[in-house]
Amino acid sequence: PAIRDLPQAERWYRRSLELQDDRDRLGRGRCLGQLGTVAIERFKDARSAGRPEAELVGHLNTAVGFYHQALDLLPDNAVNSLAVTHNQLGAIFDTAGDIDRALPHYREAIRYHEGAGNLYAAAQTRFNIALALADSRRVADAREYARAALRNFETYGAGAAQDIQRTQQLLAEL
Secondary structure, eight states, rough: TOOOOHHHHHHHHHHHHHOOOOOOOOEEEHHHHHHHHHHHHHHHHHHHTTOOOHHHEEEEEEHHHHHHHHHHHSSSSSSHHHHHHHHHHHHHHHHTTOHHHHHHHHHHHHHHHTTTTTTHHHHHHHHHHHHHHHTTTOHHHHHHHHHHHHHHTTTTTGGGGGHHHHHHHHHHHH
């Protein structure tokens, strides 16, 4: 927090983007993703400060734009970056209350996480989907995702004890 400076972060990510070779799709895509993250942080700050709805939506739209540009550039084999980008888009649409636009991105994130062998990240995404579905009163679907998340977390044993407990609590509430 002491060195957090979003304008400076944006300036340096834009500078990095300028310096990337046009053929470096991975590098350019990652820079765009980081610019999306800066926009999300601006949204969070604005929301905490009680800024007007139009300003909040503007930050989310900026983030969505950067993440879509990143998706257009990221190579097919950049599975971790693709997973993170899709997860971020899912989270943005979830935050905006648009579960129907969030779900396809969350599902793509799961697909990429599983393709990379990262069942823990896939479980986290499934848990987030369960929360979003529960908030949308789609309880049966939320249960399915929570159960799938729990199965993934359980493969990590004691290393995921808190996640297992949190998921079991969610299932009990559903």
